Amino acid sequence: MHEVDMTKCLLLSMQDWRQRHGPVSPSVKVVHLQVGDFTCVEPAQLVSTWDVAIRGSWLEGARLSIESIPLVGRCVRCSATYRPSADSAYRSPCCDHPMEEVVTGRELRIRSVDYTLASSVPAEKPTPVPS
Amino acid sequence: MHMPLEDTLGLNLLAANQHQAEHNRQHFDAWELLCLNVMSSPGAGKTSLLERSLAQLRSEFAMAVLEGDMTTQLDAERLEAIGIPVVPITTGRACHLDAAMVSGGVKLLRQRLDPADLDILWVENVGNLVCPAEFEVGEHRKVALLSVTEGDDKPLKYPVMFREADCVLITKVDLLPHLPVQVERIEDHIRQVNPHCAVIQVSATTGEGLEAWHGWLRQQLAMPMGQQAPALVLA
Ligand SMILES: [Zn+2]
Numbered sequence: 578m579h580e581v582d583m584t585k586c587l588l589l590s591m592q593d594w595r596q597r598h599g600p601v602s603p604s605v606k607v608v609h610l611q612v613g614d615f616t617c618v619e620p621a622q623l624v625s626t627w628d629v630a631i632r633g634s635w636l637e638g639a640r641l642s643i644e645s646i647p648l649v650g651r652c653v654r655c656s657a658t659y660r661p662s663a664d665s666a667y668r669s670p671c672c673d674h675p676m677e678e679v680v681t682g683r684e685l686r687i688r689s690v691d692y693t694l695a696s697s698v699p700a701e702k703p704t705p706v707p708s
Numbered sequence: 709m710h711m712p713l714e715d716t717l718g719l720n721l722l723a724a725n726q727h728q729a730e731h732n733r734q735h736f737d738a739w740e741l742l743c744l745n746v747m748s749s750p751g752a753g754k755t756s757l758l759e760r761s762l763a764q765l766r767s768e769f770a771m772a773v774l775e776g777d778m779t780t781q782l783d784a785e786r787l788e789a790i791g792i793p794v795v796p797i798t799t800g801r802a803c804h805l806d807a808a809m810v811s812g813g814v815k816l817l818r819q820r821l822d823p824a825d826l827d828i829l830w831v832e833n834v835g836n837l838v839c840p841a842e843f844e845v846g847e848h849r850k851v852a853l854l855s856v857t858e859g860d861d862k863p864l865k866y867p868v869m870f871r872e873a874d875c876v877l878i879t880k881v882d883l884l885p886h887l888p889v890q891v892e893r894i895e896d897h898i899r900q901v902n903p904h905c906a907v908i909q910v911s912a913t914t915g916e917g918l919e920a921w922h923g924w925l926r927q928q929l930a931m932p933m934g935q936q937a938p939a940l941v942l943a
Pocket of ligand 1: 653654655656657669671672673674
């Protein structure tokens, strides 16, 4: 269950990002990730560990949106790009060459964050009615 | 007003671990030692191979082991008896080591010795072919072990690990005559996902291939630690 550890790392990075906003805490709607197909991460598992991890935290209610990035290789013999797959032992279909250059597919990236900033003036406390 | 905003971060998901790993590596570089991250599935024979290699290399290099695999523990007593300190790393229930755990192990090690006196720091990772590949610990080189008993399709099933390795040891080759598996196919599958890594066939039982494997280690020690591992060309 390494997605739990990945989520911990992700929360630490989000915490850093929040601190950069100073005293006004951003209300996060969506965290956009890019996850390559050639990584050890299962997007569905990452989403479920995220949903558990943010409960009761400042990120509660934030959605994790994951864009899967396909594995794309470039054949070093003829420069053609191709989609390596286990079925063909990751070889290039054009020249039957081993997977040497990986163009995309290794991404584990926090691309962006959608959020709103609450009004910088703190809401006035209702005056208690003297009884 | 609640204006929707978007911040572009472009941060690595594992940035927190990478920072710690970089910090570890700076220490290792300052101590001028070679840190190896040794990874494999649980049954690959990592323990017996390391025990045999360490016993042979101890007269040549000063070494210590950070032991992260509690299921196949090295014989710490025996290694200690031949002068190789073994420090267990507390992993909790994690299926891999991360940079903070290794940093904790290094702190314990420093209570016993000055790491600047070491040539090689071995980090024995948790037996798992999936995620240790994604969590750097500050190592200079990744060594992956694959036993001939695991079949020839492992490199294609767990390609990330074999892609990231600088050196792949095919272990237990003494069993080949008894198995319906061709070592050439294993090697070929490793090469498909990682054309340039060193691939060495070894047996901890017969000692076959150990000289080539130790030769690879000496090559790594002979070059500045920050440099990329070159492919080993075996005749
Ligand atoms: Zn081609």
